[in-house]
Amino acid sequence: MFTINSNGNYVEETNGKFVPPLFNELLGTNDSTLDDEAKMLLISNHFKQIMLILGLDLNDDSLKATPDRVAKMYVKELFSGLNADNKPDVTLFENKYRYNEMLIEKNITVYSCCEHHFVPIIGKAHVAYFSSGKVIGLSKINRIVQYYCKRPQVQERLTEQIAGALKEALQTEDVAVVIDAAHLCVASRGVSDVNSTTITSHYSGKFRKEEPKREFISFIK
């Protein structure tokens, strides 16, 4: 594990050996040696640097805990979906009611983060499937959506990841996903368009046929 010495440098806890501040050898590898505590320590220290560069007063009692707050928020909340340990357990039941129509879970809250600018993506996901013999607990659909939202994302990938996870869990190709979301990187900065939203979709199996797709779309309107 890592700690910060009196000079503000990262050192290995066991032998005090200096570790390069950017952790090049660890970045992007999701190295399991970095547990949540180590990640928060590192993020807090880097965020402190950003605040100092911006000229903020870290002695201000409102600001001094902000690096720790941001670190905790990233690791435990906004980006908790980067940790596979947080993948939701899915409860499946036998389809003993012989319900063979599509099941739709609509208006699932999407609260994600744009990976290009690290600002929110806010919207709704609508998901449908046909049972291949198994039925999923409804809340698990929302949990799957939330898990993949809690990563730096682009909406296209988010849509595909949700569809892939549902297919795997439900052992069926008959899955549809639509996401309609506002990107604050488009609304609050840059082009500053507060009205546009982005719609992405995934249709596979039975949903590639015209009638089921049309029925799904009519229900989510």
Ligand SMILES: Nc1nc2c(ncn2[C@@H]2O[C@H](COP(=O)(O)OP(=O)(O)OP(=O)(O)O)[C@@H](O)[C@H]2O)c(=O)[nH]1
């Ligand atoms: N395809 C896709 N693009 C996205 C998504 N989220 C943000 N973007 C876009 O990513 C692009 C990044 O473009 P850049 O030109 O590198 O960034 P930028 O200079 O900040 O661009 P502007 O936003 O136009 O000011 C922007 O056009 C964003 O609108 C997403 O989920 N999917």
Ligand SMILES: [Zn+2]
């Ligand atoms: Zn963005």
